[in-house]
Amino acid sequence: MATATAHCTCSSRAAWRRPQRRVVLCLAQQQQQGVHVIGAGAAGLTAAYFAAVSGAQVTVLEKNAEAGKKILISGGTRCNVLPAEVDLQRDFVTESSRSALRAVFSSWSLDDCSFWLSDPHQIGIKLELERETGKLFPASNSAAEVRDRLVQACRQQGVEFVYGAGLQDLEQQPGGSWLLRLDDGSTMPAQQVILATGGLSFPKLGATGDGFRLLRRRGHSLHEPYPALTPLLGIHPGGEQLAGISLYSVELAAVAAADGGSSSGKKKKSRARSRVQRTAMLFTHRGFSGPAVLDLSHLSVRALDRQQPPPQILVQWTGKGAAEWEATLLEGGSLLVVNLLRKEGVPQRLAEALCGEAGVPLDRKLSELKKTERAGLLAALTKYVLPVTGSEGYAKAEVTGGGIPLNELSASSMESRILPGVFVCGELCDVFGRIGGFNFLWAWVSGRLAGLAAAEAAAAGGTQQPAAEHAA
Numbered sequence: 001m002a003t004a005t006a007h008c009t010c011s012s013r014a015a016w017r018r019p020q021r022r023v024v025l026c027l028a029q030q031q032q033q034g035v036h037v038i039g040a041g042a043a044g045l046t047a048a049y050f051a052a053v054s055g056a057q058v059t060v061l062e063k064n065a066e067a068g069k070k071i072l073i074s075g076g077t078r079c080n081v082l083p084a085e086v087d088l089q090r091d092f093v094t095e096s097s098r099s100a101l102r103a104v105f106s107s108w109s110l111d112d113c114s115f116w117l118s119d120p121h122q123i124g125i126k127l128e129l130e131r132e133t134g135k136l137f138p139a140s141n142s143a144a145e146v147r148d149r150l151v152q153a154c155r156q157q158g159v160e161f162v163y164g165a166g167l168q169d170l171e172q173q174p175g176g177s178w179l180l181r182l183d184d185g186s187t188m189p190a191q192q193v194i195l196a197t198g199g200l201s202f203p204k205l206g207a208t209g210d211g212f213r214l215l216r217r218r219g220h221s222l223h224e225p226y227p228a229l230t231p232l233l234g235i236h237p238g239g240e241q242l243a244g245i246s247l248y249s250v251e252l253a254a255v256a257a258a259d260g261g262s263s264s265g266k267k268k269k270s271r272a273r274s275r276v277q278r279t280a281m282l283f284t285h286r287g288f289s290g291p292a293v294l295d296l297s298h299l300s301v302r303a304l305d306r307q308q309p310p311p312q313i314l315v316q317w318t319g320k321g322a323a324e325w326e327a328t329l330l331e332g333g334s335l336l337v338v339n340l341l342r343k344e345g346v347p348q349r350l351a352e353a354l355c356g357e358a359g360v361p362l363d364r365k366l367s368e369l370k371k372t373e374r375a376g377l378l379a380a381l382t383k384y385v386l387p388v389t390g391s392e393g394y395a396k397a398e399v400t401g402g403g404i405p406l407n408e409l410s411a412s413s414m415e416s417r418i419l420p421g422v423f424v425c426g427e428l429c430d431v432f433g434r435i436g437g438f439n440f441l442w443a444w445v446s447g448r449l450a451g452l453a454a455a456e457a458a459a460a461g462g463t464q465q466p467a468a469e470h471a472a
């Protein structure tokens with residue numbers, strides 16, 4: 001560890017008084033510590049907390065100058081810490097085995113996780129349920145409170161933080177311990193290592209895929225990462241600029257063209273409606289976003305990455321389905337069609353754009369609507385094909401899809417099956433959830449499991465560390 005760049009938060013009075021000796025003291029302490037956590041995001045902080053509560057001496061190495069930068073911007077700076085309920089099949093995406101996913105989640109219930117976050121003797125964040133969305137937020141609506149309380153709880157358990165400390169590599173030592181090689185060329189001995197370095201999404205906040213590269217180099221495989229929960233690019237209806245328009249009850253369906261075998265052995269094209277979401281959506285300057293779009297975005301991203309035809313994303317703009325719309329359009333009367341759309345909750349500019357695409361003049365009254373116009377409008381209102389051309393990628397992706405396969409980790413401890421003494425948690429793993437607090441749920445659950453297991457391993461293996469390479 002380069003004493004010039006690393007900022008240690010040791011609370012020893014002597015250390016505060018003599019900044020030059022401060023890091024020297026900390027390094028001496030670190031040589032006795034049992035668990036090193038790499039990355040101070042949601043998963044790393046949780047792992048550190050539980051390892052420390054279990055009696056381990058814990059050091060967190062974070063390459064940024066502060067902990068939890070992604071927590072700070074999450075949920076529009078309100079931090080949606082948890083969902084109100086969870087259905088693993090519906091809410092999580094993984095290419096790994098579903099039974100491994102279930103096993104990890106069986107280690108801690110949603111209620112217990114929620115209690116941990118809100119209990120004043122543990123993290124102590126008062127939580128409030130947003131009923132319309134089923135999301136839990138801190139009552140303060142402050143993501144900073146979440147980050148600060150996690151860090152504070154860790155410190156109260158004796159966790160040491162070293163900032164500006166980027167891990168570059170891990171080398172196994174004779175006897176099974178590890179040598180941490182840091183970005184500045186220095187090294188640090190470690191017994192149990194928890195990797196919580198995140199994925200590739202929002203790289204400007206610190207997650208730049210270091211953990212993927214490192215674990216691959218050391219023998220792990222990788223389910224090819226891809227941006228998930230990312231806005232999609234495409235032209236707005238009618239070629240209009242509709243940026244800023246939001247809708248709150250859209251229904252999106254991703255419909256993929258899939259090959260199915262027929263009894264005669266010939267391949268038959270069938271269309272699989274893979275997912276349907278009813279929730280909010282918004283138009284951005286370059287395309288489409290909002291929970292409904294983000295939740296399906298990985299399906300387009302993956303197909304486009306693989307140069308396969310992307311699924312068609314079909315939009316129903318309001319809560320009304322085709323049959324209901326047809327009945328409404330047949331009611332007749334002197335109301336202008338475009339005004340009817342507005343009355344039914346379609347924003348004005350979108351209503352005009354949809355009428356334009358369906359070939360319905362803006363001065364057309366309901367009673368004058370022709371059969372072909374009605375059919376065009378019905379399709380535009382309930383099965384509008386979103387013209388997706390790409391995505392905003394990792395720069396705006398809330399999470400990374402793919403990652404370290406769960407079957408290469410023990411589901412009861414998150415320990416690597418390839419690198420004993422190395423535990424992996426959070427976004428590094430091949431798991432992500434939909435919008436709604438599911439990604440933090442994964443970070444808390446997998447982080448806790450890694451922290452508890454690493455502490456147990458440290459206790460079993462003792463805390464005797466090989467000597468540090470750097471001079472104190």
Ligand SMILES: Cc1cc2nc3c(=O)[nH]c(=O)nc-3n(C[C@H](O)[C@H](O)[C@H](O)COP(=O)(O)OP(=O)(O)OC[C@H]3O[C@@H](n4cnc5c(N)ncnc54)[C@H](O)[C@@H]3O)c2cc1C
Pocket residue numbers: 038039040041042043044061062063064067068069070071073074075076079080081082165166167168196197198199201202205206207208210211397398399425426427428436437438439440441443
């Ligand atoms: C804009 C946005 C909003 C979001 N909102 C929500 C929400 O409201 N609810 C929800 O559930 N999820 C949300 N998410 C997703 C959620 O933030 C992530 O799933 C979660 O933060 C992942 O936690 P993590 O600890 O695995 O990774 P990260 O939070 O990415 O933390 C990894 C940490 O490791 C550090 N690091 C990386 N490499 C190294 C290295 N080599 N050495 C040392 N340190 C390293 C990084 O600097 C970083 O601090 C949001 C994400 C984004 C981008």
